[in-house]
Amino acid sequence: MIQYLVDLLKAFNANIKPSQIANSFCIGLILGLMPKNNLLWYILLVFFAFVRINKPGYFIMMIIGACLAPVFDPLFDKVGYAILTYAPLENFYSRLLNVPFVGFTRFNNSIVCGSLVCGLVCYIPLFLLLYFIIKAWRKWIAPVFNESKVLKTLYQIPLLEKIIKSVS
16 A cells, blocks of 8 residues: 555656546546446456556545445435436336346446446546646645655655665
8 A cells, every 4th residue: 555655656746647647546536436346346447457547546546435435325325316217218227237247237226326427427527626736736846845854854764764765
């Protein structure tokens, strides 16, 4: 876990596009909010493993999303129920369930459907917010942070210096 944090901090300061980092956080949030006991989650996990994103940000946000998901389950249930009981789409859902292996995705579960939809709705605002935070970090916060007396003092501690060298 510490290695993921170190890699993420390196990415914030590296020549990686801010959009890649923001995208990885958003995708991680979508997967973190979804229940993990369905085929849809595993399909998305494997698919996003092959997409060019910042993997540490992806995994960290997946863990954060998984910790937040139980708090939002009542919301996911209501949203999913509203989507699954929307009258014009009920025929489509029943036909979809008759397709082999589609039932394993558990899209007909109101929490799975609601968490996926809520994650997708949160994607664009979270992406924009993180994009501008990363830009601000690189332009204003990182230079001040790197020149702070606290950080320079921490670098002088022998144990911390060895840890930083071993991670770098």
